[in-house]
Amino acid sequence: MSKTAGRPLRADAERSVRAILAAAERVLAENPAASMEQVAEAAGVTRTTVHRRFANRQALIDALAAEAVSKLAEAIEDGHPETAPPLVALHRATANVLRVKGAWGFALGPGLAQSEQAARTHEEIALRCTELLGRLQRQGVIAADADLEWVRRVFYALISEALHGGGHAPRGGREYDPDALATGIIDTLLHGVGPRAS
Template sequence: MVRADAKRSERAILEAAERVLYEDGGASMEQIAEAAGLTRITVHRRFASRQALIEALSISAKEQLLSAIEEARPQSAPALVALYRVTENVLRVKTSWRFTLRHNTAHSEASAAIWAAIDGHTVSLLARARGEGLLAATANLQWARQVYYSLLTEALEWPGEDGAVANPEPDVLATLVIDTLLYGAGPR
């Protein structure tokens, strides 16, 4: 029972930290504790420093990204369908982790290993897309991966008519990302 309580507390801290830090990147551990409904001592017991908390956020967000990719079962569908599924799932996760996934922190070994797995899945899917003729046979997969990642990031910041972030549904953004990746701004 203590273990379950500790997990709930950790999850509450991470969720509160993401919300609070998204609003104020300089928020204190005390502000995060308050948002989590816990004492500062409880937060410090679990995360000795702000950097430890940021690293835990990074690992949690990347684990969810990796799960989102795997849940899309990209190997079980044609590359175009898989690209849409993966993109929609990733955008759903990225929407929940706007602070953490934009925050540049040094990667721990654990975080770097998760990111390497994400990169591996992405390059593998792009290789399938190239093999199925969706990308040019000469397309550089590392460059295509970077462009894809940039499109994902930009989609979440896409301005609406009034200049505010539009925030359409992930399926709408996925279509925008994949269409731009495959066709650019040119005619189809």
């Protein structure tokens, strides 16, 4: 739950903050230089309401990044990386991550400076990912001598390319199937692009 000055927000204030953050993602994705006034208009609230919740534009962007990273962490956990069969967990977590990254493209973009809290959450996500890849390695799905940190980085790059690359990538709000993309990403990660043994 969002907090102001360490206190939990009332339900109406919480709804207001969520509306502002959702509007900020939409507006800033289209125009990274957009003002807080433009965010307020998109959220359907007054400029005063935005300023009451966020001291300045940077505070709004920090809160937006923290919210998006929190959604990303939830997406990973929803894949049950410790308890589901590893390939099932990897597919589900990948599809979930694609959905979140597709919805929070600005807040999770590579050019956005991360708050300390968001950076810590990213580190936790990387650790969870490496642990899941370790489960796959122990099952023989990933080569025993593979460097799991490198595998994780390749996995991240495939996700990024699927979302932000040219040509076939889903951009500008186009519809895409996260499950199908997840299948392609995992297939490429685990089998590469060489010919398959018959």
